[in-house]
């Protein structure tokens with residue numbers, strides 16, 4: 033049985049009710065549905081709490097199992113009493129709460145990285161080769177010959193201009209066949225979507241960027257804020273990495 037992905041129905045869902053379907057290795061809970069994002073595409077997996085009866089259990093990591101079909105919630109084994117262990121059983125009801133401050137930071141940086149990748153392709157013909165979100169910064173890698181401080185300043189201004197457009201962010205699914213007809217939706221250098229994935233999720237920042245993506249985003253670019261490029265790194269021939277921060281994270 034697969035886990036229902038509540039985070040795709042509503043990326044702002046912070047609390048949810050669910051039923052335990054299985055417990056693996058004594059510390060990985062499988063639920064019938066979850067709002068915990070299992071990580072992927074540079075966005076870290078969610079952490080948070082699971083409440084069973086009156087016991088709170090800390091979720092330290094989440095992830096996919098079985099070709100993304102099921103999602104595990106790895107719990108902190110340190111404070112698990114024998115009473116709690118008994119409650120960790122198939123059929124029991126739980127209430128999940130994700131660490132929202134942390135998740136929302138990832139969502140804001142994720143949308144910003146998509147704007148950045150669009151700016152890099154449009155203005156510098158520089159494809160993205162990788163990216164990672166953190167709670168108070170993000171980084172992205174590009175194929176670009178030169179990235180000096182003037183170029184960085186330009187990139188910063190272009191991203192900040194786009195961000196101010198108050199553009200809605202929409203997500204929808206297309207078939208693999210439709211994707212074959214729109215290769216531009218794959219922003220990474222190679223198509224890394226595994227062949228078993230038949231429904232491809234698309235994230236569109238209206239008028240700014242459209243790409244195939246499994247991550248979670250804000251609803252409108254008005255939820256993000258001005259960025260600063262805080263660091264540049266050489267990553268070998270033709271590859272550059274930049275770190276960005278929102279002004280409030282400086």
Ligand SMILES: [Zn+2]
Nearest residue numbers: 073142245247
């Ligand atoms: Zn993404």
